[in-house]
Amino acid sequence: MQGPRIISVEANSASFFSRNEFLIRRLHSLTGLVPVGAYMCIHLITNASTLGGAPMFQKNVDLIHSLGPALPIVEWSFIFLPLIFHAVVGVAIIRSGNPNLSSYHYVGNVRYVLQRATAWIALAFIAWHVFHMHGWFHNEWWLENVANEDLGGHRFDPKHAASTAALALEAPIRKLAYFIGVVSCVFHFANGLWTMGITWGVWTTAAAQKRANWICGAVGIVMTVVGLSALVGVAKTDVVAAQAYEDTKLQMKQEEEQRVAAENKRLSSLTAEERLAERKAREANH
Amino acid sequence: MIQSTSHDSSAHDTHHAPPAQFTVRVLRQDVPGGSSYWERHTVKRENDMNVISVLQRIAANAETADGEKTTPVAWDCNCLEEVCGACTMVVNGKVRQACSALVDKLLVDNPEEIELRPMTKFPVVRDLMVSRARLFRALQKVKAWIPVDGYYDMGSGPRVSAESQEQAYPLSQCMSCGCCLEACPQYTKIELKQEEGETAEAFQARQKEAYDRGFVGAHAISQVMLFNKHPTGAMNAGERLDALTAEGGIQACGNAQNCVAVCPKEIPLTTSIGRAGRATTVHVIKKFFDR
Numbered sequence: 001m002q003g004p005r006i007i008s009v010e011a012n013s014a015s016f017f018s019r020n021e022f023l024i025r026r027l028h029s030l031t032g033l034v035p036v037g038a039y040m041c042i043h044l045i046t047n048a049s050t051l052g053g054a055p056m057f058q059k060n061v062d063l064i065h066s067l068g069p070a071l072p073i074v075e076w077s078f079i080f081l082p083l084i085f086h087a088v089v090g091v092a093i094i095r096s097g098n099p100n101l102s103s104y105h106y107v108g109n110v111r112y113v114l115q116r117a118t119a120w121i122a123l124a125f126i127a128w129h130v131f132h133m134h135g136w137f138h139n140e141w142w143l144e145n146v147a148n149e150d151l152g153g154h155r156f157d158p159k160h161a162a163s164t165a166a167l168a169l170e171a172p173i174r175k176l177a178y179f180i181g182v183v184s185c186v187f188h189f190a191n192g193l194w195t196m197g198i199t200w201g202v203w204t205t206a207a208a209q210k211r212a213n214w215i216c217g218a219v220g221i222v223m224t225v226v227g228l229s230a231l232v233g234v235a236k237t238d239v240v241a242a243q244a245y246e247d248t249k250l251q252m253k254q255e256e257e258q259r260v261a262a263e264n265k266r267l268s269s270l271t272a273e274e275r276l277a278e279r280k281a282r283e284a285n286h
Numbered sequence: 287m288i289q290s291t292s293h294d295s296s297a298h299d300t301h302h303a304p305p306a307q308f309t310v311r312v313l314r315q316d317v318p319g320g321s322s323y324w325e326r327h328t329v330k331r332e333n334d335m336n337v338i339s340v341l342q343r344i345a346a347n348a349e350t351a352d353g354e355k356t357t358p359v360a361w362d363c364n365c366l367e368e369v370c371g372a373c374t375m376v377v378n379g380k381v382r383q384a385c386s387a388l389v390d391k392l393l394v395d396n397p398e399e400i401e402l403r404p405m406t407k408f409p410v411v412r413d414l415m416v417s418r419a420r421l422f423r424a425l426q427k428v429k430a431w432i433p434v435d436g437y438y439d440m441g442s443g444p445r446v447s448a449e450s451q452e453q454a455y456p457l458s459q460c461m462s463c464g465c466c467l468e469a470c471p472q473y474t475k476i477e478l479k480q481e482e483g484e485t486a487e488a489f490q491a492r493q494k495e496a497y498d499r500g501f502v503g504a505h506a507i508s509q510v511m512l513f514n515k516h517p518t519g520a521m522n523a524g525e526r527l528d529a530l531t532a533e534g535g536i537q538a539c540g541n542a543q544n545c546v547a548v549c550p551k552e553i554p555l556t557t558s559i560g561r562a563g564r565a566t567t568v569h570v571i572k573k574f575f576d577r
Contacts, residue, residue: 201564
C-alpha cells in the first residue's frame with residue numbers, strides 16, 4: 001500500500017505586490033487625488049481659458065513653459081510617473097474583481113462598475129491624447145517618422161497654443177473623443193474622491209457618506225462644466241486670427257531678444273572707463 | 287396537508303389568485319468540485335410556505351417535474367428564524383436565507399417559478415450546501431473574539447457607555463451567513479482540490495494559506511470594529527488591525543457597498559469599513575513612526 005505523500009505548504013512565496021498590498025493600494029488611492037487628480041483640474045482650468053481668447057490662453061501656456069528645462073522634470077515626477085503607477089495598479093485592481101451588476105442593481109454597484117469602465121476609457125483616452133497633442137517623445141527622429149501628421153501625433157505647439165489646439169480638434173470625431181474622454185476622467189475623479197474618503201476613513205457613517213456624496217457630486221459637475229468650457233473655447237477659436245496674434249507675439253519676442261543681444265554685445269565691447277562714463281551720463285539725464 | 291379555507295392572508299397586495307402549483311428550478315451538484323446541472327420540480331402551493339418547506343416537499347416527493355426518480359436535494363438549515371445563517375442560498379438571483387424567503391412573496395415576482403442556487407463564492411459540498419470555512423477562517427485571522435486568560439473570576443470589567451453599546455449592538459447581530467461576501471464583487475471564489483495522496487492536514491494548511499491571501503470580507507472587518515470597540519477587546523486592537531492591513535485585508539475593498547445592501551441583519555457594514563479605514567490609516571502611520 002502506498003503511504004500518504006506529504007505535500008509541503010509553499011513557504012512564504014508571496015510576491016512583492018501581495019506583501020505590500022496595503023501600502024500599494026493606499027498609494028494608488030493617494031496618487032488619484034494628488035498629483036493626478038489635482039493636475040487634471042489645473043489642466044482643465046487652463047484649457048478653459050481658451051474661452052478668454054487666444055491671448056489669454058497663450059499667456060497661461062507661456063507661464064507653464066516658463067519653467068523651461070525644469071518642465072520635463074516636473075512633468076515626469078508630478079504627472080507621468082504617478083499617472084503610470086495609478087494606471088498599472090489600477091489594472092491589477094480591476095482584474096482582482098468580478099462585477100455582478102446583473103444580479104445586484106444597487107446604485108453603489110453601478111458606480112463600482114462605472115469607476116472601472118471609466119478607468120479603461122481614461123487610460124485609452126490619456127494615452128491617445130498625449131500622443132495626439134505631444135507625440136509621446138520629443139525625440140526628433142520619433143516626431144518625424146512616428147508621431148507625424150499621418151498618424152495624427154504631436155499636433156500641439158506651445159508657441160501657437162490656441163491655433164494648434166483648435167486645428168487638432170477641428171474634426172467632429174476628435175471633439176466627440178475628447179468629450180467622452182473628459183467626461184470619463186471627471187467621473188472617475190469625482191467618484192474616486194468619494195470612495196477615497198471611505199478608504200482613508202474620512203467619512204464613515206452612512207449619513208456622512210451621503211453628505212460627502214453631494215460634495216463630490218458638486219466637484220464632478222463643476223469640473224465637467226470646466227472641461228466642456230475648454231472644448232467650447234477651443235471650438236470657438238478663430239484659427240487665422242489666433243495664428244496672426246501668435247506670430248506677431250513671437251516676432252515681437254524675437255525682435256526684443258535680438259535687441260537685448262545687440263545691446264549686450266555693444267556693452268561687452270566697451271572698456272570699463274567708457275561704461276562708467278555712459279552710466280554717469282545716464283544718471284545725469286534722469 | 288392542511289389547506290386553509292379561511293381568509294387568505296398571504297396573498298396580499300395581489301389581484302391575481304396565487305397559483306395552485308409552481309416550478310422550482312434547483313442548481314444541483316453531486317460532489318465537491320463536480321459539474322452542476324439544473325433540475326425542475328413541481329410543488330403544490332400551500333399557505334405560509336417558505337423555501338425550506340418547499341425543499342421538504344421536494345425531498346418527500348423525490349421526483350422531478352418530468353416524473354423521474356431523483357435523490358433529495360441537499361441543503362443546510364438550523365434555526366428557521368433567520369438568526370443562524372445556515373440556510374443562506376441564492377433565491378431568484380439574490381442571496382438570502384431560505385427560511386425567511388416566503389413563497390407567496392416570491393410568487394408575486396414570478397408566479398411560475400422559483401430558482402434556487404447554492405452560493406457562488408464558496409465551494410459546494412452538495413446541491414445547495416456550501417462550505418463556509420473561509421468565512422470562519424477570516425474571523426480567526428482577525429481574532430474576532432475577546433481573549434480570557436483563565437476561568438477564575440476576574441471581577442467586573444470596565445464600564446461601557448450607552449453610546450458605545452448602541453454602536454456595538456448592531457455589529458454583534460452578525461450571524462456569519464455570508465450574504466455580504468456573496469454579493470461582494472471583490473470577494474472571489476477560492477476552491478482548492480485535495481491532491482491525491484495529500485494528507486488532510488496538508489490540505490487544510492494549504493487551504494488556510496489560500497484563504498488568508500484572499501479578501502477577508504465585510505463581516506470580518508465589521509467584527510474587528512466590534513471587538514476593538516470593547517474595552518477589554520481593545521487590548522488586542524493592534525493585532526486585529528495588523529490582520530486587516532495584511533494581504534487580503536481591508537485594502538481589497540472596492541466600495542461597491544453591496545454588502546450593506548444585502549445584509550439581512552441590516553448591519554452598518556460600510557460604516558464599519560469606513561471606521562476600519564480610519565483605524566488602519568492611523569495604525570500604519572503610528573507603526574511607521576514608532577518603530
